[in-house]
Amino acid sequence: MSADVQIVADALTKRFGSFVAVDRVSFTIDAGEVMGFVGPNGAGKSTIIRMLCGLLRPSGGRAVVAGIDVARDPEAVRQRIGYMSQKFSLYGDLTVAENLRFFAGIYRVPRSVRVDRIAFAVEMAGLKGREDALVNVLAGGWKQRLALGCAILHRPPILFLDEPTSGVDPRSRRRFWNLIHAMAGQGVTVLVSTHYMDEAEYCNRIALIDAGRLVALGPPGALKETALGGLLVLIDGDPLGPALAALARLPNVVDAAPFGNSIHAVLTPGTDEDDVRAALDGAGVIVRRVTPIQPSLEDVFVRLVSRNRTGVAA
Numbered sequence: 001m002s003a004d005v006q007i008v009a010d011a012l013t014k015r016f017g018s019f020v021a022v023d024r025v026s027f028t029i030d031a032g033e034v035m036g037f038v039g040p041n042g043a044g045k046s047t048i049i050r051m052l053c054g055l056l057r058p059s060g061g062r063a064v065v066a067g068i069d070v071a072r073d074p075e076a077v078r079q080r081i082g083y084m085s086q087k088f089s090l091y092g093d094l095t096v097a098e099n100l101r102f103f104a105g106i107y108r109v110p111r112s113v114r115v116d117r118i119a120f121a122v123e124m125a126g127l128k129g130r131e132d133a134l135v136n137v138l139a140g141g142w143k144q145r146l147a148l149g150c151a152i153l154h155r156p157p158i159l160f161l162d163e164p165t166s167g168v169d170p171r172s173r174r175r176f177w178n179l180i181h182a183m184a185g186q187g188v189t190v191l192v193s194t195h196y197m198d199e200a201e202y203c204n205r206i207a208l209i210d211a212g213r214l215v216a217l218g219p220p221g222a223l224k225e226t227a228l229g230g231l232l233v234l235i236d237g238d239p240l241g242p243a244l245a246a247l248a249r250l251p252n253v254v255d256a257a258p259f260g261n262s263i264h265a266v267l268t269p270g271t272d273e274d275d276v277r278a279a280l281d282g283a284g285v286i287v288r289r290v291t292p293i294q295p296s297l298e299d300v301f302v303r304l305v306s307r308n309r310t311g312v313a314a
Contacts (some may be wrong), residue, residue: 141172
């Protein structure tokens with residue numbers, strides 16, 4: 001294993017009785033890389049993160065974090081990572097300063113640097129002057145930045161962030177991601193789960209998880225270029241229902257889905273756009289335009305999830 005590789009998942013599997021929550025997932029993450037986990041609720045993202053953190057024992061496969069086999073020494077792993085759980089993890093009836101002092105003790109931050117580390121966390125969270133405020137009264141963005149500050153008090157080389165910006169306003173989310181990239185620039189490895197497609201664009205690579213499976217892995221740009229397997233077109237016409245039905249009957253239409261008041265359709269390579277227009281005209285659809293467009297991550301997500309659930313080979 002390369003010295004740059006900080007996280008390894010090798011055929012990682014988790015079963016709860018007969019239910020397979022994670023199905024032989026494999027990937028690696030290098031030092032200083034920001035890897036995004038993207039997928040619907042219940043896809044298995046949190047379960048994978050909890051196995052990598054040593055909080056859940058895998059049913060099969062292997063997890064290695066910071067060069068340590070997680071199953072053999074989960075406590076050693078936990079001393080080398082920072083973890084923000086999906087649910088807010090701070091104590092609402094304690095103040096900002098009290099939470100920071102508590103987590104500094106839990107993480108065994110040396111007393112000689114504790115004051116400086118806490119001051120840094122307060123500054124990073126934008127809470128200077130609010131150290132005595134109860135956490136319960138803080139806005140969501142402040143709470144999440146404070147939780148991140150608590151998670152990095154011991155300066156871990158690896159961070160696991162499980163949907164850290166869920167329910168946070170867009171401005172606060174952007175500031176949070178600026179902090180993530182600042183830490184990655186200092187060599188910290190970050191695995192972050194999200195269901196926001198715009199956030200996935202901030203990651204160096206994306207792992208798309210659906211129904212416990214890894215269905216795509218790569219940089220956002222590469223996935224948008226290659227994952228659809230055809231030409232993406234925007235179809236602007238009325239009404240949408242008959243348009244979707246007509247597209248479903250065409251053998252050279254791989255997939256079609258409504259996007260606002262229009263349709264995004266994936267056509268097989270070499271398909272003549274005029275054939276699509278003619279089929280829609282025949283179905284009584286008023287077609288204003290059929291034009292190629294650049295796919296978004298949402299297009300990739302919809303297509304690959306559909307492909308995974310119908311069992312079509314990628």
